[in-house]
Amino acid sequence: MCYVIVTGRSLLWSLLSLVALMAVFSALITPKWIVGPPKTKDTQNGTELYTPTAGIFNRCTMLFNRIHCANFNIDGLATDSNVFPGCWKASLFFLALGLSVMALTVFAALLGCCWAFYSAAIGVALTFVCAILSAQAEKSTASDKVQDKMNEGKTLICLA
Numbered sequence: 001m002c003y004v005i006v007t008g009r010s011l012l013w014s015l016l017s018l019v020a021l022m023a024v025f026s027a028l029i030t031p032k033w034i035v036g037p038p039k040t041k042d043t044q045n046g047t048e049l050y051t052p053t054a055g056i057f058n059r060c061t062m063l064f065n066r067i068h069c070a071n072f073n074i075d076g077l078a079t080d081s082n083v084f085p086g087c088w089k090a091s092l093f094f095l096a097l098g099l100s101v102m103a104l105t106v107f108a109a110l111l112g113c114c115w116a117f118y119s120a121a122i123g124v125a126l127t128f129v130c131a132i133l134s135a136q137a138e139k140s141t142a143s144d145k146v147q148d149k150m151n152e153g154k155t156l157i158c159l160a
Helices: 007-028 086-112 115-143 144-151
Strands: 039-044 046-050 058-063 066-071
Touching: 039 115
Parallel strands: none
Antiparallel strands: 039 046, 058 066
16 A cells, blocks of 8 residues: 655655745746945936846846847857856856756655556556557558668668
């Protein structure tokens, strides 16, 4: 017999892990890690006060008389180091890695609350999906294109 025991501490741990995951994710996407000094911009309607900000991979600034928030790492981690410094690339990578580990932890915690019945039901459903896919895979390996490639002497055959 398999028992699932949910205590107040385990539930609190699961909920706090979920909250921590959401907090780190929001920190990753917010553009307010560094807040610059307030600036004034002369517009057609007078002067406007705005505060430029920067996050790990996005920033907010005044462009065309409007405040725009956007990514400044157009090419991701391949962005020029003058635009997106190496230490910022490293912080983005490690923060995303930590976020992934936290997401897996929260997922495992939520799975830990399920009874074995749900895991078995999901496993049976996936087994049926695999059976359907295996029939389709067998049809594709028995095609004339595969036989032609085998007759050409190829040992690794990749067809779309």
